[in-house]
Amino acid sequence: MDSERPGAPPAFADDAGRVRSARRLTSSAPHPALDRLAELAARLLGTDAAQVSLLSNVLTISAATGAAAAPAPGERVTAHPLAEALCTVTATSGAPLVVPDAATDDRVRDLPAVASGAVGSYLGVPLRDQDGHVIGALCVFGPGTRAWTGADVSLLTDLAGSAVTELELSALAVDLEATRVRWQLAVGAGGVGTFDWDLLTGVLEWDENLLRMFGYAADDFSRSIEAFDARLHPDDRPRVGRALQDSIDTVGPFEAEYRVVRPDGTTRWVRARGQALADETGRSVRLLGAAFDTTATRAEDARVARILESMSSAFFSLGRDWRFSYVNSEAERVLGRPRAELLGGDVWELFPDAVASDFETHYREVAATGLPATFEAYYPAPLDAWFEVRAWPDPDGVSVYFLDITERRRAQHALEAAHAAAAAAAERLRLIVRVSEDLSSTLDVEExxxxxxxHLVPALGDWCLVTLVDEEGQLRDLGCQHADPAAQDLVRAYREARMTALTPDSYLFRVWRTGRPVTVPEDATAALVAQLAAGSTARELITRLAPGALECLPVRARGRTVGLITLFHDDAADRLSPEDLLLATEVGDRAGLALDNARLYSAQHRVAEGLQRSLLTAPVQPDHVQVAVRYRPAARAARVGGDWYDAFLTPDGATVLVIGDVMGHDIDAAAAMSQIRSLLRGIAYTTGHSPAKVLLGLDAAMQGLDVATTATAVVARLEDTGDRTRLRWSNAGHLNPVVIGPDGTVRTLGTGSAELLLGIDPGARRSDAVVDLERGSTVLAFTDGLIERRDVSLEERLQLLGSVVTELAAQPLEDLVDGVLRLMVPGEHEDDVALLAFRLHPREGERPAEAGPERVPHVVAPPAP
Structure with missing residues (x-):
């Protein structure tokens, strides 16, 4: 992604201070923390790649993440000319570079990385060192376009500060290592001077190195402690004198660092270490030691101190005794204590809440293992803050860099809370959807x-009772559920017992009468016991269930209460929040409307079905012939229709069987069906004609009596000749019946096309067909509602019917027709269905019990014309 518009501005390229600073930071080895910071930037901002780049005379990638930005395997630093660096635009501007759509942005659209499609959107912020020089950039990018927000820019800016701090710390580590190497070289080159002070004679012997350090020639040095004091800085004399005296008095070590003022006016820093030696009496008689010039180290330390003091991050060092040895100004501010109070103080005494916390655990682990550690931890009041801490070992103890990330944690917590609230809202919506789908999946009110x-348990309560107000105004508990399966039987027993045990002033009846919810926020068990009859089983059961709180909500529809929902909570603290109470009310409202709609449908359905059935009479049951009929109205309420069946005897002893369907699905169709059925019955009974002639007479009567409709029908005449049973039939545009042989074979009755519908042409040709039926045969006739479906072809449905009939062929006739309806019309259906089936039982013996009693009317022959 590093190819860029050529030609960085000269002022930027010639900035010597910037170049020096960038080179110093670039010279340090890459630190893993920078890689993690780049990964963090990409993760927090949701981009494909991120990188940290430094700009001297070339661009150096110090850290990168993402396939588009990562260096080649094994590389940790990759250099490019400044003119090819995208980050140069960011550094030159000195401000965040926000590019939502690189392809259309005049600043970058001509760049090779943009033209190649590698960079579609880009966000970069400049990196500034302690002197304010722009030394590079932290950027995130990806191949797609993106609308960057102010929050994105702020977050990346904060991360840029951390990146500079990491670079400074890494450079600092390199500088300290260089100082240590220089010190070792100085020692190796003989730059350490030695001294020997005879405490009995007062003679002080120095070697040449020490004389040079103090600016003495051999002849000028008086070999006395006064010569040492003469060169010692006046401000350091009291402190050094006390250290010498302590060593002599205790026969112990001596250590001091002090300033030496040489004759030419220059000041040098010297560190001395020694040991007092005692005679046989234990008295100190000599003090031996060595000293070395630490002026260069002091200069480096001062430089390091300036860096640490200018850092925007807090930093402190702890000695091996866990006392503060250094604290920068930011650490003073964050820790809320002045430097004078912190330095030399025990960290565990000054900050007692750190004991046995993550702070102590990680600090001691770093000291013990010599491995760095990074962690986040909270320190309570008075700091009351979250910190991101990085601790690493140093020669004198443990150094700690830390940032106050309280605001970031609060933002994270706020985001998590927002996500949790969104998830809760989504779950509430899903609950409403599930309830709505379930309530609409059946028209059975109680089910x-x-x-x-x-649905309500455990989402809104530990257990629940659902009460129905039936159409007679009686309360009846229908449903119950407990979150604990082991308590389900207990709740079920309470449901069975409570209604008869509740007193008239109980909360349940109060909600029913007023239509307003009731809440018992605490001690619900006692409140319920008081509302249940003394000595009742319900009292004992509610004591065992022991609810802590409850809410009873009315289930209302069209201005009246049709049911009640009671939600119970084992712990009073778990009672419903206002949001959940609103959700429960919404669920109740939906349930009430579904309940009322189902009741309205049931009422309409009963009226429609009653009307239809009133138009159909029970079939005859001739000797050794069993007839079964079924009628199922359409699923939608008040959908009466024109489907009909009929079975009656004629004066000559024949059984006439009819199945028919008048076009339409309404009251008019039902009325027309009644007319046509009556006409057909009258014509067939009085004339005794064959089915074809009956249909011809019916067609003529429909025209002459102005029955303005069309219909299909199959009329069959069952004729018993003594030695055989013959079926004569005629089909007016209807579906062919199905014949099931005694051996279970299934075939269609008639293979040709049906003749013209009724009500179209009274002069149309009508013909009869005849077939002999074996005893044990079954004939099934049906209307189109049995097989027609919008999403399945008629052929497929007829094949399915054949399979179903074959499967059920051995069943008793009543079971067969029920099975056909169940398997062919399993759910709701748009059309009404009529079935007529008859079975020929053997003539020998009694009529089978499964066929029911014989039922035939007294047949009266019509008068001769």
């Missing part, structure tokens, strides 16, 4: 309503 408890 739909009783299942409501299963």
């Amino acid at each position: 739909a309503y009783a299942r409501l408890a299963q």
Whole structure:
């Protein structure tokens, strides 16, 4: 992604201070923390790649993440000319570079990385060193376009500060290592001077190195402690004198660092270490030691101190005794204590809440293992803050860099809370959807309503009872559910017992009468016991269930209460929040509307079915012939229709069987069906004609009596000749019946096309067909509602019917027709269905019990014309 518009501005390219600073930071080895920071930037901002780049005379990638930005395997630093660096645009501007759509942005659209499609959107912020020089950039990017927000820019800016700090710390580590190497070289080159002070004679012997350090020639040095004091800085004399005296008095070590003022006016820093030696009496008689010039180290330390003091991150060092040895100004501010109070103080005494916390665990682990550690931890009041801490070992103890990330954690917590709230809202919506789908999946009032408890537990309560107000105004508990399966039987027993045990002033009846919810926020068990009859089983059961709180909500529809929902909570603290109470009310409202709609449908359906059935009479049951009929109205309420069946005897002893369908699905169709059915019965009974002639007479009567409709029908005449049974039939545009042989074979009755519908042409040709039926045969006739479906072809449905009939062929006739309806019309259906089936039982013996009693009317022959 590093190819860029050529030609960085000269002022930027010639900035010597910037170049020196960038080179110093670039010279340090890459630190893993920078890689993690790049990964963090990409993850927090949701981009494909991120990188940290430094700009001297070339661009150096110090850290990168993402397939588009990562260096080649094994490389940790990759250099490019400044003119090819995208980050140069960011560094030159000195401000965040926000590019939502690189392809259309005049600043970058001509760049090779953009033209190649590698960079579609880009966000970069400049990196500034302690002197304010722009030394590079932290950027995130990806191949797609993106609308960057102010929050994105702020977050990347904060991360850029951390990146500079990491670079400074890494450079600092390199500088300290260089100082240590220089010190070792100085020692190796003989730059350490030695001294020997005879405490009995007062003679002080120095070697040449020490004389040079103090600016003495051999002849000028008086070999006395006064010569040492003469060169010692006046401000350091009291402190050094005390250290010498302590060593002598205790026969112990001596250590001090002090300033030496040489004759030419220059000041040098010298560190001395020694040991007092005692005679046989234990008295100190000599003090031996060595000293070395630490002026260069002091200069480096001062430089390091300036860096640490200018850092925007807090930093402190702890000695091996866990006392503060260094604290920068930011650490003073964050820790809330002045430097004078911190330096030399025990960290565990000054900050007692750190004991046995993550702070102590990680600090001691770093000291013990010599491995760095990075962690986040909270320190309570008075700091009351979250910190991101990086601790690493140093020769004198443990150094700690830390950032106050309290605001970031609060933002994370706020985001998590927002996500949790969104998830809760989504779950509430899913609950409403599940309830709505379940309630609309059936028209059975009690089944739909009783299942409501299963949705509400455990989402809104530990257990629940669902009560129905039936059409007679009586309360009846239908559904119950407990979150604990082991308590389900207990709740079920309470459901069976409570209604008869509740007193008239109980909360349940109060909600029913007023239509307003009731809440018992605490001690619900006692409140319920007081509302149940003394000595009742319900009292004992509610004591065992022991609810802590409850809410009873009315289930209302069209201005009246049609049911009640009671939600119970084992712990009073778990009672419903206002949001959940609103959700429960919404669920109740939906349940009430579904319940009322189902009741309205059931009422309409009963009226429609009653009307239809009133138009159909029970079939005859001739000797050794069993007739079964079924009628199922359309699924939608008040959908009466024109389907009909009929079975009656004629004066000559024949059984006439009819199946028919008048076009339409309404009251008019039902009325027309009644007319046509009556005409057909009259014509067939009085004339005794064959089915074809009956249909011809019916067609003429429909025209002459102005029955303005069309219809299909199959009229069959069952004629018993003594030695055989003959079926004569004629088909007016209807579906062919099915014949099931005694051996279970299935065939269609008639293979040709049906003749013209009724009500179209009274002069149309009508013909009869005849077939002999074996005893044990079954004939099934049906209307189109049995097989027609919008999404399946008629051929497929007829094949399915053949399979179903074959499977059920051995069943008793009543079971067969029920099975056909169940398997062919398993759910809701748009059309009404009529079935007529008859079975020929053997003539020998009694009529089978499964056929029921014989039922035939007294047949009266019509008068001769």
